[in-house]
Amino acid sequence: MSHTPVPEPTEGREHRVLVLGTGGTIASERTAEGFKPLNEKKARDAFYRRIARHPQLSDADACGDFDNIPATKVGRNTRYPPLRTPALDEHGNTVVYEILDLENHMDSSEMTPKDWNIIAALLHENWDNYEGFVVLSGTDTLAYTSSVLTFLFVDAGKPITVTGAQIPLREARSDGWYNLLESLIVSGCLPYAGVGVCFNHEVLQGCRATKSSPNLLHAFETPSVAPWIRLNVRITALPNLTRRSAAPPPPLITLQEAPSVLSCAIYPGITGSILATQIHSMPTCKAVIISAFGSGNLPVKEESGVLQALEATVKREILVVVVSSCHIPNIYPLYALGVRLLSIGVLPGFDMTHEAAFAKLSWLVSRSDLSFEDRQREFQTPIAGEITA
Template sequence: MASIHSTNSSRRLICCIGTGGTIASEPTAGGLAPTRQDTFFRRIRSHPSLTSPTSFDDSNVSFSSPVHAELVGKNVRYPRLVTPELDDQGLSVEYEILDLDRHLDSSEMTPAEWNTIASLVYENWDKYDGFIILSGTDTLAYTAAILSFLFHSAGKPIMVTGAQIPLSRPRSDGWTNLLDSLFVTGTLDLAGVGIVFNHQVLQGARATKTSPNLFGAFTTPCVPPLINLNVKITYDTALSLPPRSSSPPPPLIPLLTTPTVLSIHIYPGMTGDLLEAQIATLPTCKAVIISAYGSGNLPINPESGVLQSLKRMVDKEILVVVISQCAIPNVYPLYTQGRTLLSIGVLPGYDLMHEAAFAKLIWLVSRPDLSFKEKQELFETPIVGEMSV
């Protein structure tokens, strides 16, 4: 697939949005923490694989040299950098780091932060040729999934990356993850949302975090990686991100920031009363993810009360979706349980990962322009290749 490589000799300009996370963590009295400071930029500025000497007018720039950052609202934009040559055509990439006003551990990520990230991408769409979101790994796949829906059909690449070991520590994988992200967004002719990690590009709405220890922290269990960035770069022939285009992003949808999507894990002994007790604690609930057994099986015997409880949820116009607890999921209405659930308006999650199901539901319930029936229909419609129906 040679055509995926850029034939444009001019440098592309990439915006790297820093949200914190492991990649930006520094030693503190309480341990490693993603506190916002210019040390993160200094590290990148000093790394020969990420920054060419041509980035600076002064060839004596060092780690301790002053940093002339610019305040953009509450956020900080650091001086523009240029990579060394990244491919055999001699292409290099210009990039700027735009740091959010507050760095956070990704376990603290909420739809409010997603709104902030999406707004920055949207507002800066015409200024840059692509975007990299620097994220903590715990919710990185959720962030990639929601951006996939918010920026579906947009004609530029948005890659999400991070690290298992901070840049501040020996053996950090963040260097190669960032370098690969710059290569993908800056030299390849593709668009869409992906995850760049451990020399792979994964489909943004298909990924899940499978290890807190392995450098290959993310996988897409139901589809192969889009790109393998090995000695020889290889591309999946069945799946691909769309090519770059002039297509603008769709109108930005502000996500509801009150809790709207409840996730419930089915286990032996689950009853309808237990399900409804959880719903009762969340009066703003608009959607429920049921993580069921196998191919979407639930206890539907009358004594458990589960089926009756799910029907009451649907009658209240709560989107109810069943996904599989299996590591390689596939929910399909083959057995009696599945067909019975369909008959009361419960939606099958097919091979959706939890991250994509959660993101798609938040995206849907945040759209007042859609009726309940339209939301149900759209949930069962693949939007960004997030599921196979």
């Protein structure tokens, strides 16, 4: 499906956006141990000050010293004074945005369901006050965050844009400058809704994104689908994107914070006893992702014990899902092996990324309104475009 030009507004106005800061590379500072996000007030203020002085991100006086930033405590978090972009197009559209800095600035490899619950609760709490939202994240688990938010905010009528940087904002060559600017444009000015990842002049579908490189500025891709939006000289988008609406987010679901989804990789020589040991060692386990060979292949000879271990797991009403470990994933339950797995209750992941499968399972097992059979059925049903129908 080809992209088409994004319709331009006939008149400009001021758009309101909330930016949630969680840390990550974009907010990192130099330390004796290398770059890392810091929680000291001085470092947080410096991050805000850099943005406030950037001519494309703020129309504030670049000569202002911002020495005494009147930040406000909101619970344990910190809200910084609003900033306004210069005009972003010939019609005079601008974005007024506030940065709400979470209490714990973290490397995203430390992100947990508890942190996703905090982010989701803040988005819910502020939903009616803004036209859109930006979540600043470290890149290592950014695709997990965007996938989780996709399910928690399915069919909501506003944009939630997740972004970050490969190079810290404090560095001259940082890609964070345009990632943040374009995220503000997407969440503030463009007519679309949904959870997306804005990175390197593209917006990717949140529950299809995966990190593909720790080095390239083009760090994310959606292997199975085209980018939603391309921010080139002309901004173009897929013609079937969901438009903004008054649709509220669904009721807030609190993700289980105890580990509930186990991820296991299949490799030559793995045995059922190894799988069973991993599963049994996690008492709170409610779902298992098996990253298998090719189109969902794994050893099933009786002596390996793998099939028996998976069957026993399903009988304990633990969801078992098989995804492909290939870069472009797809599970075809067409071979005899696939049919055999289905017969014991193992579910195909179709063309879901690992991140999307993890997020969807975390969402499903946290819903007390669903039975085990409901969860099995819902996992195989496209909810937010995570599966190619």
